[in-house]
Amino acid sequence: MPRARPFTDPGLHNLRATLTVRDMIRIIELFAGEKTMGKKIAFSGIQPSGELHIGNYLGAIRSWIDLLDKYDCIFCIVDYHAVTAPYEPSELARRTYEAAVVYIASGLDPDRCTIFVQSDVPEHTELQWLLGTVTPLGDLFRMTQYKEKAKEVKTRQSVCSGLLCYPILQAADILLYKAEAVPVGEDQAQHLELTREIARHFNRRFGTIFPEPRTLLSEAKRILGVDGERKMSKSLGNHLGLTEPPEAIWEKLRTAKTDPARIRRNDPGDPERCNIYTYHTFFTPKEERIKCAEGCRTAAIGCVDCKKVLFKHLMQTLDPIRERFNELVKQKDYINGVLDAGRDRCREIARATMEEVRGAMGIRRLH
Numbered sequence: 001m002p003r004a005r006p007f008t009d010p011g012l013h014n015l016r017a018t019l020t021v022r023d024m025i026r027i028i029e030l031f032a033g034e035k036t037m038g039k040k041i042a043f044s045g046i047q048p049s050g051e052l053h054i055g056n057y058l059g060a061i062r063s064w065i066d067l068l069d070k071y072d073c074i075f076c077i078v079d080y081h082a083v084t085a086p087y088e089p090s091e092l093a094r095r096t097y098e099a100a101v102v103y104i105a106s107g108l109d110p111d112r113c114t115i116f117v118q119s120d121v122p123e124h125t126e127l128q129w130l131l132g133t134v135t136p137l138g139d140l141f142r143m144t145q146y147k148e149k150a151k152e153v154k155t156r157q158s159v160c161s162g163l164l165c166y167p168i169l170q171a172a173d174i175l176l177y178k179a180e181a182v183p184v185g186e187d188q189a190q191h192l193e194l195t196r197e198i199a200r201h202f203n204r205r206f207g208t209i210f211p212e213p214r215t216l217l218s219e220a221k222r223i224l225g226v227d228g229e230r231k232m233s234k235s236l237g238n239h240l241g242l243t244e245p246p247e248a249i250w251e252k253l254r255t256a257k258t259d260p261a262r263i264r265r266n267d268p269g270d271p272e273r274c275n276i277y278t279y280h281t282f283f284t285p286k287e288e289r290i291k292c293a294e295g296c297r298t299a300a301i302g303c304v305d306c307k308k309v310l311f312k313h314l315m316q317t318l319d320p321i322r323e324r325f326n327e328l329v330k331q332k333d334y335i336n337g338v339l340d341a342g343r344d345r346c347r348e349i350a351r352a353t354m355e356e357v358r359g360a361m362g363i364r365r366l367h
């Protein structure tokens with residue numbers, strides 16, 4: 001959160017006597033804004049649909065941290081997206097709060113970026129409605145994520161239109177801030193292509209308002225879950241949580257799928273066909289990783305030995321995140337202060353964009 005520093009300059013001290021509280025707040029905002037001036041906006045978010053996991057970390061949060069100096073970064077907890085799939089209302093507020101804590105515990109310094117909750121800025125859904133008027137229905141039906149999620153939901157209840165319109169809300173999230181860069185994992189690349197398409201449709205019809213945002217693909221494109229088959233997801237029960245206790249992580253790793261060729265301890269394997277080895281590439285230093293790969297190919301080590309090495313290095317990344325999370329989660333005033341500051345800044349930008357959009361679309365009272 002941009003912290004207001006007390007004025008110490010005597011000239012400014014005299015000036016303070018003549019300024020209203022409103023003026024003072026504006027000046028503080030301008031000082032806080034200095035660090036972001038001239039930088040392009042990067043926007044991204046994660047839905048609080050469950051416990052954030054190493055797929056979210058490698059595919060999103062870790063690459064966001066790398067952007068903090070280069071861009072004016074806005075990171076959102078997209079709770080309106082989270083209600084498009086079946087969820088437990090009594091848990092949503094806690095999940096949203098904890099997602100904010102995970103962002104900060106993972107290294108997103110609130111002094112260097114803006115963090116806020118989507119539902120705190122109602123302009124997201126207003127813009128979604130308007131962008132919906134230039135989004136072809138066919139484009140929504142062909143989205144891979146929609147098809148996959150609709151399949152999952154269908155078994156339990158009918159598919160809601162919110163799931164179909166999810167990418168329009170995502171486009172609104174991004175375009176509302178005229179973001180020029182959007183860091184995401186590979187699974188979101190198709191939605192980003194549609195966002196650009198929607199921006200083009202809108203600009204062509206109503207005049208150029210929105211930039212076409214670039215997709216910044218993270219190095220970790222699509223992390224598979226411990227089942228070794230499907231994308232690691234909060235809702236599929238195949239994830240390694242960022243703040244899970246070490247014993248729980250080990251239990252999941254111990255039973256995680258490896259190269260199917262290694263049925264017995266003495267069967268040689270191929271690391272390239274092993275999901276555990278993919279995890280190694282993100283957490284284990286090169287030398288030890290090469291040793292594990294050789295041990296696998298020659299059956300000199302078993303899969304459990306290989307997993308123990310991964311566990312040790314994975315914990316070197318997760319221990320500090322979990323410890324910081326456990327500290328911060330109790331600091332409700334601090335966390336809510338960060339989210340309030342984020343909300344205030346984002347509402348200001350969102351209001352200005354919506355004025356432009358309404359003006360361009362002719363949505364105004366006639367006097």
Ligand code: AQP
Nearest residue numbers: 046047049055056059060184185222223232233234235
């Ligand atoms: N497995 C993954 N590999 C790489 N990147 C991933 N991301 C998510 N899972 C992986 C990236 O994290 C960001 C936020 O994603 P999200 O949580 O908003 O949406 P999601 O992709 O639908 O995540 P889940 O965990 O699969 O949630 P549920 O189960 O609720 O649908 C994105 O940048 C995404 O690329």
